[in-house]
Amino acid sequence: MKKIIYSLVLILSISLCSEGILIGQDDTTVNEPVKIRLSLLYQNINNTGPRLLATVKTKVDRSYITLEDVNVKFYFGDSDESLYLGSLKTNDSGEALFLVPETLRKIIDTTAVYLYTAAVQNEPGIKDKETDVEIIKSKVDLSFYEEDSIKKVRYQFWTADSLGNMIPVEDLNPIFYIERLFGLLAVSGEFATTDEEGVCEIVFPDNLLGDSNGKLKVLVKIDDHDDYGTIIAKAQIDWGIPLVQSDQSLERELWSSGANAPIYLVFIVNALLGGIVFTLIYIIFNLYRIYTLSHE
Amino acid sequence: MDKSDNNRRSFIKKAGLAGLLTGSTWVASDAFQSNQIEKSGKTVQLLSQDGELVEVDEAFLKPIPDIHISPEEAREGIEGRKFVMVIDLAQCKNLRKCHDACEKMHYLSPEKEWLKVLKMQDNELAEPYWQPTMCFHCDQPPCVKVCPVDATFKRSDGIVLIDNERCIGCRFCMVACPYSARTFDWSEPQIPLEIAEMPYSPETSCPPKKGTVSKCDFCPDKTRKGELPPCVTACPNGVFYFGDENEDAVSNGSVTVKLSTLLADRAGYRYMEDLGTKPRVYYLPPVNRAFPFEDDEYTRTQNEGHDH
Amino acid sequence: MITNEHIPQNVNTIINDLEPRAFGRIGKLWVAVLVGFSLIGLFFYIQQVRQGLGITAMRDYSTWGIYVSNFVFFVAISLVGSLISAILKLSKAKWADPLTRIAEMIAVAAIIFAAIVIIIDMGRPDRFYNVIIHARIQSPITWDVIVITTYLFISLLLLYLPLIPDLAILRKRPERLSKWQNNLYGWLSMNWKDLPVQKNILNKSISILAVIIIPVAFGIHTVTSWLFATTFRPGWDSTNFGPYFVSGAFMVGAATVIAAMYVFRKAYKLENYIHLKHFDYMGRLLVLLSLIYLYFNINEYFIPAYKMKTSEVEHLKELFIGRHAQLFWAVQILGMIVPIVVLIFKRGRRPLPLLVISIMVIVGAWFKRFLIVVPSLAHPLIPTNRVDPTWLNYFPTIPEWFITIGTLCGALLIITMLVRVFPIIPISETIEEMNARQNKKL
Structure with missing residues (x-):
């Protein structure tokens, strides 16, 4: 150790x-x-x-x-x-x-x-x-369920009494978040409070963007509580709107890379250039004919 | 070969554990070249989060150098991201901390202003306001359109970057940008030696190169690590919100808000929308301002009557 | 009209009159001056490569300066090749035939220097190859590179093809040629035998080139105008820019040919080949082209001034009554209005006044390009209240002036050298014309 x-x-x-x-x-x-x-x-x-x-x-x-x-x-x-x-x-x-x-x-x-x-x-x-x-020792539980097609998050909080038994805690104000790249996005709207069973439920918003599978990281936090400290419950759920990604960098646009130039442009430029190069080759061929005529 | 591959993988794994333990950025140094590292012979025990003990040679425990993204790799955006910025004009009082933080982050000489704070006045009767302006990383960027050599490019994460090792210095992009966001190194850039010796990456825009164009890069080297760009964190008034449009969330360092709600509630707009450039930077109009407008010495004395 | 002009009646006279001649005293001095200025330009360019574009007055905002305006000027001049040797030729304006060689020489020199000048403007000329290996077809610069290269090739061919019979003629008199001339002419004329089949192939080829050079010429200057018109800048944001540039180019090109033919006529005593008639016709042509240019100028300045769009207002004010007003009105009046008025009169189209007017047009055209490129950039679309005012008041530095003068002298040097090596007036065509005239008489 x-x-x-x-x-x-x-x-x-x-x-x-x-x-x-x-x-x-x-x-x-x-x-x-x-x-x-x-x-x-x-x-x-x-x-x-x-x-x-x-x-x-x-x-x-x-x-x-x-x-x-x-x-x-x-x-x-x-x-x-x-x-x-x-x-x-x-x-x-x-x-x-x-x-x-x-x-x-x-x-x-x-x-x-x-x-x-x-x-x-x-x-x-x-x-x-x-x-x-x-x-003071504590315990949390986080679960998700759907009721009449309303998505809900259920949170429960217990603490230890003097005998060491776990009992629910009332009147706590946990905040419900979604994990985002640069911080936590609060989703619980108004203050949610635990009831006498230590339970707090919120209706989960249905307009959150998830990853490509609709997965979201839910995080419920009691921040720096005098008795319990910072208690976090985390879970992942696929209740987000699945992200449909369009990779802009692959589109054939005027602002795309040279390799992804618009077809019409590639066609026009090459056709014009080809026409002129062809003509010039013909001219050079004519010069060659002139040359051979002189050397016959 | 197989064996050494195995070794490498295990080192990465072990080193990753150290990272978990401390929450800081530790990883086996340059894991991909672990063959070349001289082993100290001393091993240390590490504890994984599942209570498992692992043994690692001491020599591998060095802090992670910032990952170097080569010019070729920099053409790909950060997977799954679409960066976006929102600037709250009601909160800006021209403290210019953003400007200074940007200058420090990118070792910019004073004449290279990637981030400008402009004095704006919409009409003669309207109260002027301050508007931080930088590269808007447009979705239909006129600068990228005109580049003859693919030196400036649009990435999948929305960022417009410049490869200063490819740029030929024709400055067409500077002329094409309606926001005058781009700067040019007219002479040899004055930078500290250790910056000049850094390996070049378009993601850091460092070290700058003489005779090439540069501009705000949305700090992908920071965002790659989940950190906010310095202009955002430097602002004491929370003017800048930065985030990922794919997550519909932006953060100003202290609060994270829903992008769509913020733009809807506060009537977000984009600068010169009618040009069709589709900027990735939104502005919240300067209504219900936190501060009264105060002119600064510079704009008062310089260029009187040059406002548009 | 009293003239000392004669129509040459003898093949030998023609060849004697038109064969390239070694430089005289003035010629040598002229070459020395051109070489001198070109070297000074080169010296400053080396400084620029070492120190960067920082030695110019260009800065952020004033991103483009006289290098770019000089580039536009060179591209404009080069268009004359297509005007004289293609448009006039195809429209069977026989009188212009003696001028085709001059026009092609000017075109080749100008297009070469257009390419050089744009490389001078690059921040990283060492990476020029990127334009080819990483070419991005969406960029007007790529189009410009393609079209300028093409135009250079066609111009070279259009200079070379009609030279073949001439060189063969000159080669028949080896005693009058130095060794290098003999070799060069022998190599270039490919033992031309003047066979009817050969003539037929050659004339056909020249005709094809004359046809394709017209769209390419319109292309180079239209694409050059797009370097500006594809942006949002005030003064450039115009759909008229292509024709505006092309018409201006033809005007300055015609003036350049006039100036050149005046000088060559005097220097090489070509009065029997370049007649007063040529000056008169070129004068008429110049009036016509100037009037077209005037028409586009009215469009370019009057319409935005009528609308007074916010972004355009300051730009126009600066041109009409502001910092650039003196230059602007001097260019518009002396470089366009006065030439039109003077050249309407027959007396105005006599060689000397025409030369003076042509020089006014050329100088005006150079500064006109400056006025197109520079003032627009001083009025970006964002407020400039924090911008260092010196960045918005671009005025070229000494190195910029000398590099630019160096390129102008370099182009003149190429023309001078071409004139030294090749006949200025097409010899075989002149002989043919003489034969045709004599046959008619008989």
Whole structure:
């Protein structure tokens, strides 16, 4: 297990090639340790296990900039009495996303409330800093069904009570999204709320473009909740309008490539050129006749 | 041969795991040339998401260099995409952050303005407004029509690019473009040495080449990675929306909206629609403006009365 | 009309009068000046290749400058070949026969330099081969490359074919030829025996060439006009541009032939071959062509000025009353109106006034192309309130002027060299005409 963590650290500690974008490396930092802001977010996607996202920032000229290549240590519990999970270096957006390995999850899973701590310790030029997040264990379910030809998405949320039993949660406001290339497109319109069974249903819009098979990636998110953290449920469904692609680059148009020139144009140009070349060949042939006549 | 092929594939797979683990861009360095990499002899263990342990030589764990797209590869668009931009004129107050971000991204010298912020006035009584303008990546591009050597081309993802290694510098496209979006390297471009030594790609438009035409490229090197072009992210007012028409969604970095709804609700239009060029850049009219119009020093002093 | 013109009555006189002659003192000086300016042009062009087009005044917006207008000028001049040796020939205007050689020589020189000038304008002349290996048939530039190459070939053939009998005649008197001339003529005349079959084939071939050169000539200048008319720019966005260019080309071409025939007549004492009649007829032709050009000018300027479309307004204002007004009115009045008025009168068509008018037409035509190319680009369709004003006020730099002068001198040099090597007036045709005249008398 140690080996795994070691390897994780190793992989991530190989520095990124970033020419000149390394931020916050003023000369002053050498003498005085930099004060940093360390934030820690808890995420869980499709109940697959905890993901810890630490972000390291520092204040420069009244605005925060992210710090790259800072080693962040992750603990389960607080730093006094805790289980060391591993450490990671921040990437070029100042983030370190730590996936708690399955082997450790079994230990963690025994309680209903988790405390995670992220710490920056003994980093050269950086003041030590730690931050924690307390999370209540939760579970989500996402399903799709069709009722009277109306497509619906059903979402359900449970949390653990003090005894460790999973109970539904009321009055949560999950947001329903479709994954798009540059961001999440909200589809739930007005605020959807979970009922006493922890269930929240929305009517799925029928005018969304999917991929060529009509597939859409649906994502339901509770963002940075005080008790549960960021809880995401994801699934794929073929309820989109299948994309009919017309490859414009293959059309024979005036703005297409030379190889795809309009037929009429190819024909006209070649016919004209051919006619003239033919005539010129005839003229040259005549010159040859003149030549042979002189040499008979 | 078979064996080495196998090796390569497994390295890609393993390296991919590292990427999954960290969420950053790590992959076995130049996986296709893995034969040439000197192995360190040291192996490290990696954990896959399904909890499986794999072993990889340390030497393969280098950050991914940005994928180099050769001029030939750049003629194909990014699969399944159709990029589109929407510019919200009601939000633009001529901060020119987009312009600066573009200049930085492409190492442009100040006279090469791929992104211009124009002062527009529709008629004498109308309040002027600021309009960011760049290459519109028209669907029926007049510039591509006139190119004699296929140096500028329309891709399947809607982007109009230039192959600066083919361009003969006749500048017909610059004359044909009604939006004056194209610039020319009249002299040897002044760029940092490391940029000049980069392998050329039409997708980065770098390094620029003397005697050839260049213009806004919609940053396919960024969008290929799922990142927004810098002009979009640099704008603090969220003026620029960028996205994929095939997904009917555009994003300005903070919100993602439905393209069709946005254009319908806000009466989106295209600049000089009557020319029939079918731009891929839409404008939202400057109504209910966020800011009053403020002239800047430059337009006040220069070219008085040159507005059309 | 009092003239010192005689009709030559003897074959030997004709050959003696018309055989190519070595340069005299003035001739050598003339060649030296042309070579000098061409070399200066070449020197500046090498600078341009090294430093890029940055040494010109062209910038974004003012994307095309005098290189392109000079190119249009050369293409225009080259059209005269088809006018004199095709249109007039086919319409059986016999009087123009002595002028065909001059017209073809001018056409060949001009079309060669049209090609050179457009390469000079390229940002990457080293990649010229792309135009062939990556040719894109949708582009008017590709059409232009095709049609200019074709026109060059046809013009060369149309210059060469009628030369064959002439060279054979000259070769009969080897004692009067230097060795290189003898060899060249021998090689080019292919041992022409002046057989009736040969003559028949030759005349037929010339007729075919004369027919096909007409559409190709219209083609080169129409396609050249399309380099402008296929865009959205004010002043260019016109359906009239093809005929406008072609008519202007014929006008300047005719003026060039007039100037050339005046010079050759004086320099080579050709009064017995180029008569006052020729000047008179060419003068008439020039008036006709100028009137046609005037008609297209009215169309090109009056109609947009009447409509006052937003994009056209500033362009027209700049031409009529703005920055380019002086040049514009000078070109329109001195290069078109005055020639029409003067040449209507018989006295105006005498050699000297006709020469002066022709030079006015040629100079006017050069600047006219400048006025067609440059001001349009200063008025893009987008607002220019952020554009560096110097980019919109294009005025050529010294290298541009010298390169352009170099190309003009280069073209003159080609004409001069052709005149040195080949007879200016077709010898065999002149002899034939004389025989025909004498037969009639008998």
